[in-house]
Amino acid sequence: MDAIELIKIRRSIREYQDKPIPKEILETIVDAARFAPTARGVEPWEFIVITKPQTLEKLAGLADNGRFILQAKACIAVFCNDTKYYLEDGCAATQNILLSAASLGIGSCWVAGDKKPYCLEVGKLLGVRDTLKLVSLVSLGYPKTQNAFKVAEKRSLREVLHWEKF
Numbered sequence: 001m002d003a004i005e006l007i008k009i010r011r012s013i014r015e016y017q018d019k020p021i022p023k024e025i026l027e028t029i030v031d032a033a034r035f036a037p038t039a040r041g042v043e044p045w046e047f048i049v050i051t052k053p054q055t056l057e058k059l060a061g062l063a064d065n066g067r068f069i070l071q072a073k074a075c076i077a078v079f080c081n082d083t084k085y086y087l088e089d090g091c092a093a094t095q096n097i098l099l100s101a102a103s104l105g106i107g108s109c110w111v112a113g114d115k116k117p118y119c120l121e122v123g124k125l126l127g128v129r130d131t132l133k134l135v136s137l138v139s140l141g142y143p144k145t146q147n148a149f150k151v152a153e154k155r156s157l158r159e160v161l162h163w164e165k166f
Contacts, residue, residue: 001103006099006102006103007099008151008152009102009149009150009151009152010098010099010102010149011102011107011148011149011150011152012108012109012110013107013108013109013141013143013148014068014071014109014139015068015071015107015143015144015145016071016072016073016107016139016140016141016142016143016144017141017142017143017144018073019073019141019142020051020073021051021073021074021106021140021141021142025104025106026049026051026074026076026140028100028104029076029097029100029101029104029106029140030047030049030076030097032096032097032099032100033045033047033076033078033093033094033096033097033100034047034093035096036089036092036093036095036096037089037092038085038089038092039083039084039085039088039089040085042081042083042085042089043089044080044081044082044083044085044086044089044090045078045079045080045089045090045093045135046078046079046080046081046128046132047076047077047078047079047093048076048077048079048126048128049074049075049076050074050075050076050077050126051073051074055125055126056069056070056072056074056075057070058125059075059077059122059125059137062118062121062122062125063111063112063116063118063122063137064116064118065111065112066109066111066137066139068109068139069111069137069139071141072139072140072141073140073141073142074139074140074141075137075138075139075140076097076137076138076140077113077122077126077128077134077136077137078090078093078094078097078113078134078135078136078137078138079123079128079132079133079134079135080132080133080135081131081132081133082131082132082133086133086135087114087133087135090114090133090135090136091135091136093135094110094135094136094138097138098110098138101138101140102149105142105149106140106141106142107140107141107142107143107148108138108139108140109138109139110136110137110138111136111137111138111139112136113133113134113135113136113137114133114134114135114136116134119133119134122134122137
């Protein structure tokens, strides 16, 4: 599958099969994340892969819009050092996680991190030093539905594309 097709079929998946994700696949996903663009070559990111059901349950309880993390077979927490462009860098790495997961048949969903009230609690739960900022939590699992990856309905190109000025 080419990159453009992959971008078009990637969807937020919140329901997962009861099937573990092999460690090698999780490492491949994180490896793709570290190749994200980064301002000034800083690479401020740190990735924590969570697979223990007890910890996933605690994360699901902390993230108000991430209750489905409880059903996930893994979650990747993306933290960044507090650099000038930590949010942009961390978001680029998160997008790489989402795309690489889809390319491997793994469903994912981005749960907000930055500036959420639970950021510090997530950091404490995962043993993260205070100088790191939570950018995102990404739930991962094999999709429960057969046809999970399909082109999403979006506004047409004509509605969103403007040439030269708005």
